[in-house]
Amino acid sequence: MNPNHAQPPESSYSRRDIVKSGAALALPLVVAGCAASAPGAKTPFAPRVTKQLKIGVVGCGGRGTGAAVQALRADPNTVLWAMADVFGDRMEGSLQGVATEMGESAAARVQVPPERRYLGFDSHRRVTDDPEIDVVLLTSYPHFRPAQLAAAVAAGKHVFAEKPLAVDGPGLRSVLASAELAKQKRLALLVGFCWRYHDGMRASFDALHDGAIGDVLSVHTTYHTGTLSRRPRRPEWSEMEFQMRNWWHFTWISGDHIVEQAVHSIDRLSWAMRDELPLRVNCLGGRAARSGPEHGDVYDHFAAIYEYADGRRGFHTCTQIDGTPSDNTDYVTGSDGRAAINGWNPESFVMLDRKGREEWRYKGENRDMYQNEHDQLFASIRGGYPIHDGVRGAHSTLMAIMARNAAYTGQTVTWEQALASQEVLGPASYALGDVPLREVPIPGKTPLA
């Protein structure tokens, strides 16, 4: 289906697949996560929308800037109306970036005067509480997503929320509650697991689910890459500002790289498993090549083993270590063949039989997945079929959180334990002052909370 059409958005799930797997009956939450966008729905269940849609951005960095442009391009009758960030320099840079991208149309489409540029840790409230705003783009750091999502949904806004959706159990439960409320209020909630909106990946995972390599027996997804950059400490920065500007090195802000970055690959592990929920996870991890406080408290490698109710196992490995080979592939073994799908390489959208002969190949186009997300989001709002990715996005996020906690503690973590966890990461309140640096967790010593 062309995502540019105002039609019921095609779910990354296919209803036929869910019924065929039988998983739907056992896992009501999974179905609840996708029911609203089920293909084949004939009647809009929310009002169609024809008016101009005003957009507010919360978190004006790389993704905030990109998502704002994609939202404006997705629908000609949208304007960027307000922005929120902690730091003024990030916001001004973002505004400039959006204006440059929009070119001549910027004058009409970018309407963010100084009085609608909000700064501070609570600045999102000025956006979510603005009755003029229809759609909020949540593109700040993962730690803040649950509260920002709750505020947006409570205020009746449609939402694009970047992944991951939370960094700890309490945050995750808040996200699940917001996802449920969004559905009740018939609000769209699209989560930035962008590979679910990639043409070739969707076709490949549909082929997997259609049995192109038989039954899926096991999956191993990888996210092996180098370290992320660092912004050197400046004398005028408080410790909080240092941590915020180097957020991917601090577990309380980012969730660690398995939650912040590799969660894409964990989401695809789940996708290959038809979004069945794992029973438990064991995970190895540590810091082999990172040391010193400038690297905060995050690890640089993880190796997770998820166990499923039918005895299958799903594997995920991720590294952020310079000078080691990169790999970002989904290796799927089926009863009748195998696949090694790498979203960055369209030549890998192929299914092989047991002898390595090609059984299936995707030959269609591969449009920009980030643009596809917004094309589908706005089409779903306009057409009265609001997309609901919230529960599914929360489940993939929790899979990453539970693996991280298993690695940090050296303990097996069950789905129920992860969901019930009382551990709250981060300070009790936010200000640009002092903030403690957490000790690097040690497996076998750090307790599971």
Ligand SMILES: NC(=O)c1ccc[n+]([C@@H]2O[C@H](COP(=O)([O-])OP(=O)(O)OC[C@H]3O[C@@H](n4cnc5c(N)ncnc54)[C@H](O)[C@@H]3O)[C@@H](O)[C@H]2O)c1
């Ligand atoms: N889907 C993808 O492929 C993809 C790619 C990159 C980033 N991301 C995700 O997007 C999010 C943002 O990443 P980024 O690379 O744009 O980071 P970034 O640092 O470039 O931008 C984030 C912005 O949010 C602001 N911010 C932080 N806390 C805030 C708060 N409480 N209120 C308002 N603003 C706040 C920061 O000051 C910063 O300007 C992360 O969750 C990241 O994982 C997703």
